[in-house]
Amino acid sequence: MNLILIHGRDQQGKNPSELKKEWLDTLKEGLLKNNLELPQDINIVFPFYGDLLDALSKDIRNPNSIAGVIAKGSIEEKQLSFYFEILSEMAVNAKIDDKKISDLVVGTREKGPLNWEWIQAIIRALDTHSPFGNFTLEKSTFDVFVYLTIEAIKSQINKFIMDSIPEGPTVVVGHSLGSVVGYNVLQELTGHNIKKYITIGSPLGLRSIKDHLSTPLKMPLSVTGGWYNGYDERDFVALNALDKINFNISPPIVNSNHVRNKTDNRHGIIGYLNDAVVAKEIYNALTS
Numbered sequence: 001m002n003l004i005l006i007h008g009r010d011q012q013g014k015n016p017s018e019l020k021k022e023w024l025d026t027l028k029e030g031l032l033k034n035n036l037e038l039p040q041d042i043n044i045v046f047p048f049y050g051d052l053l054d055a056l057s058k059d060i061r062n063p064n065s066i067a068g069v070i071a072k073g074s075i076e077e078k079q080l081s082f083y084f085e086i087l088s089e090m091a092v093n094a095k096i097d098d099k100k101i102s103d104l105v106v107g108t109r110e111k112g113p114l115n116w117e118w119i120q121a122i123i124r125a126l127d128t129h130s131p132f133g134n135f136t137l138e139k140s141t142f143d144v145f146v147y148l149t150i151e152a153i154k155s156q157i158n159k160f161i162m163d164s165i166p167e168g169p170t171v172v173v174g175h176s177l178g179s180v181v182g183y184n185v186l187q188e189l190t191g192h193n194i195k196k197y198i199t200i201g202s203p204l205g206l207r208s209i210k211d212h213l214s215t216p217l218k219m220p221l222s223v224t225g226g227w228y229n230g231y232d233e234r235d236f237v238a239l240n241a242l243d244k245i246n247f248n249i250s251p252p253i254v255n256s257n258h259v260r261n262k263t264d265n266r267h268g269i270i271g272y273l274n275d276a277v278v279a280k281e282i283y284n285a286l287t288s
Helices: 016-032 050-061 066-071 075-093 098-102 116-129 134-149 151-162 176-190 276-286
Strands: 002-006 043-045 170-175 194-200 228-231 254-256
Touching: 016 050, 050 134, 050 254, 066 151, 075 116, 075 134, 116 176, 116 254, 134 151, 134 176, 151 176, 170 176, 176 254, 194 276, 228 276
Parallel strands: 002 043, 002 170, 170 194, 194 228, 228 254
Antiparallel strands: none
16 A cells, blocks of 8 residues: 655755654654554655755746746736735635735735735735734745646646656545645546545635636546545635535545644644544555
8 A cells, every 4th residue: 555645835945754754753643642553564655846846936937047938928917816816815714804905005005916015915914814924925825826827837746746656556645735736646647546535734625726727627537435635724725625615526525624733824734644533534544
């Protein structure tokens, strides 16, 4: 049995071995709450794509690079529109209204997708009224933007993950942006037996994310044993359940909003994998 762990956004520059250990130590903590241990015969794969995504993102930002030349003249408007969409959704989820945003605008107060001052004010409002920080939001949102909107980058990241998935029965766990990457990869996989897809802290229920996925939405054919989605309703990146309203596919995804993520922003991987129910779902999938 294979266990594939797909990490989320903003992981560049970190040590892949240490990150993998953090994931596994936290999962073992969750399993211990069930008096369980991780099975010994599991092949664990942690495809670290953080540095690759960061390098590709920097290439896009560089106007002298080939990627930068291709993107020049079109990326700015697309980027502003994407920021406006995703940050506005996050603000709604965090119960931040336009008045709070307007009070933080420096410059013109006109609301709109091409008004960078308004977008910056949304970031400041989220920084003020939510657990997420300004720098983290702006930087990590760019990571999500380039992956979702620039096909050449998406293809390279997807191929990197696909090449890491061995043959045989497999359980895939995706966190945050990793759940989006995982979904795209599983749609492309052929000849694989994905016994379970488990997503945690997933933003796939956000309209701004769904609009950049392959349509129509569907259960990946490679997923033979169902899809489980665990989330914390205080995690405003992930609080939209992957249900028939937000992510209508068949067979339906099993959603559970029981998680009480202990990390500061309610979104961290430690606060998901050490949850007893999430850990038990992973264990059941690995031993079924």
